[in-house]
Amino acid sequence: MNDLYEVHTHLYGCLDEDDLNWLGSRKSPRWHIYKNSYYNIYKKYPDLEPLFKNRIFHSQKLNEQQKKILRSYYIYNNSKPKGFVHFQLCFDFIIALSHTDPEELKEISQRVSYKQKEYYSEYRMMFNPRISPNEFKEKVFALIEGFSIANKNNTKISKLIISLNREYPNYEWQYEILKDIQKKDPDDILIGIDFAGYEENDPPINKKSFIEKVIKDKQFVFLYHVGESFQNKTPSSTIRWIFQVYQWGIHRLGHATCLALTEIQIKNKSYREHAKERIDHLNFLIELYESGEKWIPIDYVQKEKNKITDKNQILNVIYENKELQLHLDFWNYIINNLKQSAIIESCPTSNIRIAGFSPLFFFEKHQFTICLGADDPGILNTSLEKEFQIAQSIVSNPEFIKQIKINNQKYCSMNIFTNMKKQNLMDSLSSS
Numbered sequence: 001m002n003d004l005y006e007v008h009t010h011l012y013g014c015l016d017e018d019d020l021n022w023l024g025s026r027k028s029p030r031w032h033i034y035k036n037s038y039y040n041i042y043k044k045y046p047d048l049e050p051l052f053k054n055r056i057f058h059s060q061k062l063n064e065q066q067k068k069i070l071r072s073y074y075i076y077n078n079s080k081p082k083g084f085v086h087f088q089l090c091f092d093f094i095i096a097l098s099h100t101d102p103e104e105l106k107e108i109s110q111r112v113s114y115k116q117k118e119y120y121s122e123y124r125m126m127f128n129p130r131i132s133p134n135e136f137k138e139k140v141f142a143l144i145e146g147f148s149i150a151n152k153n154n155t156k157i158s159k160l161i162i163s164l165n166r167e168y169p170n171y172e173w174q175y176e177i178l179k180d181i182q183k184k185d186p187d188d189i190l191i192g193i194d195f196a197g198y199e200e201n202d203p204p205i206n207k208k209s210f211i212e213k214v215i216k217d218k219q220f221v222f223l224y225h226v227g228e229s230f231q232n233k234t235p236s237s238t239i240r241w242i243f244q245v246y247q248w249g250i251h252r253l254g255h256a257t258c259l260a261l262t263e264i265q266i267k268n269k270s271y272r273e274h275a276k277e278r279i280d281h282l283n284f285l286i287e288l289y290e291s292g293e294k295w296i297p298i299d300y301v302q303k304e305k306n307k308i309t310d311k312n313q314i315l316n317v318i319y320e321n322k323e324l325q326l327h328l329d330f331w332n333y334i335i336n337n338l339k340q341s342a343i344i345e346s347c348p349t350s351n352i353r354i355a356g357f358s359p360l361f362f363f364e365k366h367q368f369t370i371c372l373g374a375d376d377p378g379i380l381n382t383s384l385e386k387e388f389q390i391a392q393s394i395v396s397n398p399e400f401i402k403q404i405k406i407n408n409q410k411y412c413s414m415n416i417f418t419n420m421k422k423q424n425l426m427d428s429l430s431s432s
Contacts, residue, residue, distance in 0.1 A: 002117055002118060002119065002385060003119050004117075004118045004119065004120075004384050004385065004388070004405065004408065005118060005119065005120040005121075005405075005408040005409045005412045006116075006118045006120065006121035006122065006373060006374065006384045006408075007122060007252070007345055007371045007372075007373050007408055007411070007412050007413065008124075008254060008345040008347055008371070008372075008373025008374070008375055009121060009122070009123060009124065009373055009374050009375060009376070009377060009384075010123065010124045010125070010126075010163075010196075010375065010376050011108065011109065011112060011123040011124065011125045011143075012091070012094050012095070012098065012108070012125070013091065013094075013375065013376025013377065013378055013379050013380075014112045014115075014123070014376070014377055014378050015094060015108070015111075015112070015378045016115075016378055017062055017066075017067040017070050017071065018061075018062065019108065019111055019112075019378075020070060020074065020094065020097055021056065021057060021059070021062050021066075021070070022107075023094075023097040023098050023099075023104070023108075024056065024057030024097045025057045025058065025060075026099075026104070027099050029057070029096050029097045030095075030096050030097075030099075031048065031096055032096075033092055033095055033096040034046065034089075034092050034093045034095075034096040037088065037089050037092040038089060038092075040085075041085055041086070041089060046073075050069050050072075051069065051070070051073070054066050054069055056069060056070055071381075073090070073093045074090045074091075074093045074094055074378075074379060075090065075379065075380075075381050076090040076353055076376075076379050076380055077353075077380075077381060078353075082353060082354065082355075082356050083231075083354060084198070084199075084228070084229045084231075084354050087350075087353065087354050087376075087379070088198075090379050091376070091379060094379070100127060100128070100139060101139075102138050102139060102141070102142035103142070105125075105139055105142040105143050105146060106142045106143070106145055106146040106149075107146065108146070109123070109142075109143050109146030109147050109150065109158070109160075110146045110147075110149055110150045112158075113146070113147055113150035113151070113154065113156070113158040114150055114153075114154065116154075116156050116158060117383060117384075117385065118156070118384055119155075119156055119157065120156070120157045120158075120159075120409075120412060120414065121156070121157070121158055121159070122158075122159040122160070122161050122191070122192070122412065122413050122414070123147075123158060123159070123160060123161065124161040124162070124163045124194050124196065124223075125143060125160065125161070125162060125163060126162075126163035126164070126165055126196055126197065127139060127165075129165045129167065129168035129170060130168075131170075133173060133177060136174055136177060137177055137181065140160075140162060140177075140178065140181055140190065141181065143160055143189075144160060144181070144185055144187075144189045144190055147159070147160055147189045148187050148189055151187065151189070157414070158189075159188075159189060159190075159191050159192075159413060159414055160189050160190045160191070160192075161191070161192040161193065161194050161221075161223065161413065162174070162178055162190065162192075162193050162194070163193070163194040163195070163196040163197070164193055164194065164195055164196075165196070165197045166195045166196070166197055166199075166202045166207065167197055167198060167201075167202060171195075171207075171210065172210060175193065175210075175214065178190065178193065178220070179217070179219055179220075182219060182220070188414075188417065191220065191221055191413050191414060191417040192220050192221035192222065192223060192251075192413045192416075192417065193214065193220050193221075193222055193223070194222075194223040194224065194225065194254070195207065195223075195224050195225060196225045196254070197225075198229075199225060199226065199228060199229045200229060200231055200232045200233070201232065201274075203237075203241060203277065203280065204224070204226065204241050204244050204245045204248075205244065205280065208244075208248060211224075211245065211248045211249070211250065212248055212249070215248065215249035215250075218420045218423065218424050219420075220417075221251050221252075221413040221416045221417050221420070222249070222250055222251050223250065223251060223252050223253075223254060223345075223413070224245045224250045224252075224253060224254060225254035225255060226241050226242050226245055226253055226254060226255070226256060227239065227241060227242040227253070227255055227256040227257055227258040227259060228254065228255035228256075228257055228258075228351075228354065228355065229354065229355075230258050232272060232273065232274070233271070233273045233274075233277050234271040234273050234278075234281070234317050234319075234327075235258055235261050235266055235271070235319075235327060235331075236281055236326075236327045236330055236331075237273060237277050237278075237280070237281045238258040239258055239259055239330070239331060239334050240281055240284055240330075240334070242256050242258070242259060242334070242338070243334050243337065243338060246337075246338060246342045251343065251411075251413075251416055252343045252344070252345050252371065252411065252413075253342060253343065253344045253345065254344075254345050255344075255345065255346065255347065255350075255351060256342075256344045256346075256359070257351050257354075257355045257357075257359050258355075259331075259334070259335065259338070259359060259362065259363075260357070260359030260361075260362035260363070263324075263328060266319045266324070266327070267319060267320070267324060268318070268319065268320050268324075269318070269319050270316050270317070270318045270319075271316070271317045271318075271319065272314055272315070272316060272317075273314070273315050273317055274313075274314060274315070275308050275310060275311045275312065275313045275314070275315055276311055276312075278304075278308060278315050278317065279305060279308060279311065282301050282304055282305040283305070285301050285326075285330070286298070286301060286302070286305075288333075289301070293333065295329055295333070296326075296329070296330075297322065297326060300322050300326065301326075335366055338368070339366050339367055339368050339369075341369070342368065342369065343369045343370075343371060343407070343411050344363065344368055344369065344370055344371070345370075345371045345372075345373050346358070346359060346360055346363060346370050346371070346372055346373070347372070347373045347374065347375035347387065348360060348372070348387050348390045348391055348394065349374070349375070349380045349382045349386075349387060349390060350374075350375035350376065350380055353380065358390075358394055360391055360394045360395055361394050361395055361396070364395045364396065364397065364400045369407060369411075370400075370403075370404050370407060371404065371407045371408045371411055371412075372384065372387055372388060372391060372404050372405075372408060373387070374386075374387050388401065388404075388405070391404065
């Protein structure tokens with residue numbers, strides 16, 4: 001065990017070969033999930049014969065050759081293409097093996113917790129978006145029970161964050177159920193919620209009222225994956241998304257990788273963006289201008305907005321001349337505001353594999369408040385300890401790494417949650 005605090009990791013992304021072998025032997029895998037995901041990328045189906053031929057999922061204990069074969073399907077390393085969809089394919093292999101019934105969840109939470117190397121770790125879990133309210137409740141309780149058992153038999157601390165799927169409208173009723181569950185959780189295992197999943201096509205503005213409600217309730221720490229993937233919008237819209245969720249009170253921002261895109265990386269490049277998103281961004285700039293930000297070339301912004309005649313079209317936005325300069329000025333504005341108090345979770349290996357680079361050097365240069373996470377250590381073949389070693393090779397000042405370790409402890413959800421409970425108690429006493 002080490003003294004590190006893990007603040008960004010996903011429960012099923014922590015599984016190793018023995019865990020996956022247990023899952024695959026416990027119930028018949030749902031291979032259609034992995035096959036369909038694979039086909040959507042490569043337009044052919046994967047070859048699963050090596051798994052069957054080598055009796056993986058039919059052996060109580062795997063040998064090294066069997067483990068190697070299994071790793072070839074779910075480990076996301078340099079042998080596979082970069083990008084979120086390829087990472088998701090590896091995760092979909094794990095999802096195909098799992099059934100996430102209460103018995104499984106109770107077992108997996110204990111398995112992962114007992115193998116936990118960090119003194120403290122908070123695990124995120126997302127369920128099938130088509131889950132029923134009763135199923136959702138049973139599964140969350142199973143996770144809480146598993147972590148509670150492990151915590152009582154351990155010198156380590158495990159906490160639970162429920163990730164809400166932003167692509168489906170069921171997060172509102174799930175939140176109401178989580179509020180009731182948390183009141184019945186004597187050990188405070190369930191301490192936060194998170195928005196995760198495929199980021200594209202789901203601007204945070206769609207969740208504004210919900211985010212503000214959760215922050216106002218002060219019952220959960222609220223985390224948000226944002227700025228990790230930026231395939232179908234401009235860099236300006238991506239950093240606006242980051243800034244907006246920060247403005248609405250999100251406690252920690254997950255990844256925010258796009259903030260580190262340099263002028264060289266974007267200059268003269270063309271970005272495809274939906275007209276609605278482009279209009280949203282231009283309106284945001286107009287509002288900033290009206291609030292006193294006179295650095296915005298308002299005539300150019302109005303002209304760009306008036307050019308959009310079809311709100312359903314896909315636009316090509318080229319980052320050159322005035323558009324490039326507008327982005328750079330907007331970027332400066334965002335950076336100067338965010339670095340004052342935003343807390344960002346950075347995951348070096350994950351960012352390098354998905355986005356192609358780590359933003360840590362940029363975060364160091366601009367003196368951001370950074371926490372470090374391993375994201376999916378099983379899939380990425382890493383650990384939080386390794387992530388700190390990688391971070392040391394990226395940043396220039398060793399003191400920055402020391403501060404990150406402090407930040408992980410200071411801004412972990414357990415401490416934020418405890419402070420929220422104390423504040424709620426004080427508010428309640430003062431009002432009475």
